[in-house]
Amino acid sequence: MPWHHAVPHAYTVVDTHCHAGLRKYEPIESLVDQMFRNGVDQAVLVQHMGEYDNRYLSECTQRFPGRFVAAMLVDVARPDAPETIARWAAWPGIRGLRVQIPCPDPVWQKADELGLAVTVRGSLADLASAETRERMAHCERATFCLEHLGFPDAAEPAPHPTYRSALRLAELPNVFLKVSGYYGFTASGYPYLAALPFARLALEAFGPRRVMWGSDFPPVSGREGYHNALAFVDLLYPGLSPDERAWLMGKTAQQAWELAGE
Numbered sequence: 492m493p494w495h496h497a498v499p500h501a502y503t504v505v506d507t508h509c510h511a512g513l514r515k516y517e518p519i520e521s522l523v524d525q526m527f528r529n530g531v532d533q534a535v536l537v538q539h540m541g542e543y544d545n546r547y548l549s550e551c552t553q554r555f556p557g558r559f560v561a562a563m564l565v566d567v568a569r570p571d572a573p574e575t576i577a578r579w580a581a582w583p584g585i586r587g588l589r590v591q592i593p594c595p596d597p598v599w600q601k602a603d604e605l606g607l608a609v610t611v612r613g614s615l616a617d618l619a620s621a622e623t624r625e626r627m628a629h630c631e632r633a634t635f636c637l638e639h640l641g642f643p644d645a646a647e648p649a650p651h652p653t654y655r656s657a658l659r660l661a662e663l664p665n666v667f668l669k670v671s672g673y674y675g676f677t678a679s680g681y682p683y684l685a686a687l688p689f690a691r692l693a694l695e696a697f698g699p700r701r702v703m704w705g706s707d708f709p710p711v712s713g714r715e716g717y718h719n720a721l722a723f724v725d726l727l728y729p730g731l732s733p734d735e736r737a738w739l740m741g742k743t744a745q746q747a748w749e750l751a752g753e
Contacts, residue, residue, distance in 0.1 A: 539564075560749070576601045576605070605633075609633055636666075642676065673686040702738075
């Protein structure tokens with residue numbers, strides 16, 4: 492059933508990059524409160540780096556049916572990583588895998604075999620590499636979501652050739668991009684004006700049906716805050732049509748992460 496939000500929107504809103512935990516960050520109740528207060532309907536729980544026990548995220552998806560799916564994390568350096576991925580993928584609510592590139596071939600292969608949504612972090616150079624493109628191009632069932640606008644380098648002079656090279660991943664139909672984590676590549680504080688050219692290049696490359704919003708909660712709470720992270724999309728993309736905004740804010744994520752619509 493729909494939540495009676497304090498701030499309703501004319502479209503479904505999905506937060507595609509947020510964290511919850513018992514040993515790091517905050518429990519799920521903190522995220523649920525922010526979602527309710529800001530009119531966010533669903534979310535992807537992305538396991539934080541260094542945590543390979545994904546039971547809590549699976550439990551969260553069961554406590555709030557229809558609200559959450561989760562992306563697991565495994566130790567890809569272990570020889571049994573593919574078997575571990577398959578085991579966690581059988582847990583309720585776990586629809587995806589988080590990877591730091593580069594990662595071993597068997598991890599790519601298992602993700603593709605299982606048809607997982609893979610949320611991808613890594614350096615801009617690694618994202619722009621021929622190796623990354625080749626790995627993603629060879630996957631027939633997996634989809635890939637580049638975190639944090641693809642980690643642009645604000646220090647690289649315009650026209651940002653390395654970033655433009657990474658954005659060529661948009662030529663692959665199974666690659667998506669998250670509009671999130673703006674503070675990670677800008678020296679100035681909110682409203683992160685230095686992020687504007689990268690956000691617009693990303694939208695130009697991927698289009699609104701392959702781009703999805705994410706808050707990066709709870710780290711965002713110590714910066715601009717959840718509400719401003721959501722409102723920042725209006726500054727990034729003031730010219731979107733209502734249909735384009737609906738895709739960027741929710742419909743793209745529902746498609747990529749197999750989240751049922753409300």
